[in-house]
Amino acid sequence: MKILNARVLDLAADTATGPVTVEIDDGVITAVGAAAAPAGPGDLDAAGRFVLPGLVNSHEHLSLKGCLLDPDGDQYYDVYRAPAEQQLLQCARSLLLSLSRGITTVRDAGAAWSVNLPARAAVRNGVLPGPRVFTCGQVLSIPFEGEQVKTAGMTVDAAGVPGVVDAVAELVKQGVDFIKLKGHRRDFSDPNRNNYFTAEEIITAGQEARRHGLKFALHAWHCHVVAPALAAGVVDSIEHGNPLHEQPELIARMAADGVIFVPNAISWAPRPEARWSRYPDMAGIALEKVWDSVRLAIERGVTLAAGTDLHCDQLHTELQAYVELGLTTTEALKTATVNGARLVGMQDELGAVEAGKLADLVVLDGDPRQDLTLLATPWQVIARGVVHDGAELRRLVATRP
Template identity: 35%
Template sequence: MTIKAGTLIDGTGAEPLTDMIITVVDDRISAIRPAAESSEPVDLDCGDLTVIPGLIDCHDHLDLDVGDEEAQSREPVSYMAMKAVANAKVVLDAGITTLRYLGAPHGVDLELRRAIAAGEIPGPRLFVAAEPIMRTGGHAHFLGREADGVDDVRRAVREQLKKGADQIKVMASGGMSTAGSSPIVQEFTDEEIAAAIDEAHRALRPIAAHAHGGSGVTVAVRHGVDTIEHGVLLTREQVELIARSDTVLISTESVARAVAETPDMPDHYREKISGSLAASARMLAWAHEAGVTVAVGCDTAHARMDIEMSALVEAGWNPLEAIRCLTLNGAKVIRQQSELGSIEVGKIADLVAIDGDPLTDPSALRSVHHVMQAGRLVN
């Protein structure tokens, strides 16, 4: 198949190209050349559109929507699964071709991954965490595996790996959506955090730490955690610590803004989020200044990658750098940068054609005309 791109943004940070032909053979990009140098017939004419790589959402929970997460987690598993199926189609249609599903109860994420991979339902390719791990009564205790003590934490990690988790997620701090939980309180001991990271890495799996702020961030980064999720209350010193490490920060600005703007949120959730918005913007500016590697996730505000890009640009990233955070940086988080995340010869053909220029208007990311996933048009 040949695709004509009016504008091509390849995700590497390179300047856009105009009037380009992308040739796809099977599931791979086999050639990229100027249209003037190609005599091939065009199968998909996107000459009036901008073509970008498939977007990569590095933090989502497809079985939940913005709102009362505890109440949603008490729903029957069949209902949660149907919601996840519906949201998988929503995010794929929005150009998110790959998604990191950071925890779900009852194996919902594991079975959704299987159904999508088998071609039974449409959705992004999934990298899943199975059940997130938290201390007894800790943040999101209603949807994960509670563990106490070093041995039990190690056992909990092994359980998720046995189920088939691609990565592990632990709650290193409290959270916004759980009543009575402080987002800056370290909820596991230093030894428990270190044990979880060690156990995941000995199995050659990455590990994500939910951590808004507080000492849990410092402990996790010093022990080599792969990603810090959210990080909205990080101090400048913690941002600089992350910059000196191999840890990636996953920004989730879209869910925070959605909670602050939605009227029927639980009071505790809105109050904590509203009080953190200014701190989050300041933290992202520090992250840009320090050179932190950042990828993004929409969390329960599914498919709002336009908001994620806007937040990065507001914090100092230039638009091409921001697109890279939404694509190639995400591929690095899931250890798939040789296959995904940019439009380059030899890579898997995940392409999105949008109306408008996201470099001048991030809301253009909402105007999706075509989505190609692994060489197949899915929208």
């Protein structure tokens, strides 16, 4: 199929070219250039609209998407404690919701009972429409005796170096795409206490992930969790990363080593209206400083990847935060395309509209560099070569009037 009269956004050059024709064959972009043939059946006339790479949501929980946004809805641990079947159905809905917002790749950062794995399989096998899914399965965590976390299948728990080695091997056996370790563990039933992995345990998890050929993501709300992983050179991404600004040398090290920062700045926004403010116990982790880390990381040239996490479900709002904190809109768009592609190891296949790349594309009514909110209502979404009409997707996911 072809997309005719397209203006193609080149994020590397910060230019829009066109109108051109984008030719797609069997899920791969085969040519981008002057129109070679008239429109045929199945072709799209973009009529001057903007084509850019499909978006990558670099930190998402398909099983939770939107679940915590309703102020009268279920509480944090109730959502996690729902039956696995119910959480799997939520994943199915989230796949469609992601597509409706131009997201063609999702990096799922953890689900109870690893329900993200069958969701990934459903897309790969053509059972459900959806974005490409990369997932860590369950999160690797230190044990905590709190009542609430214990009853939810949120994590794979491990303690001690041999325990960590076994847990990573177990996740690898399940077929996960990366390992995510949660550096600390707390529970609302005992908000004054955190359990931490030791430096040795964290480094071991990173080394084991690498030994199995997987990337290692570190969920960290504390500098002392980040420091040993960076020093040992075993970490690919820092998730959350607050309060890294308190130790700027860690941010400098991330920039030097190409460690990607996935801050989820909107989900954990330091604002009274932020969704996490429903959970006052979480404020024990200096959340009011989240944006200071992001601002400094931007200043020092750390590569950012955009994610929505728990309390946000619109990726463009994350990009707007990065612009507020110092990125240009083009740089912000890269955090949701090329940088995300790199994070999931697909930098050669995704992240640009050019011949040879996979046909994961969004077609927008205008130039997102002028207006990032255009990302929320794509005209067409092409995921894994399949064309989805944006308005149709939005109708399908509108379950409430």
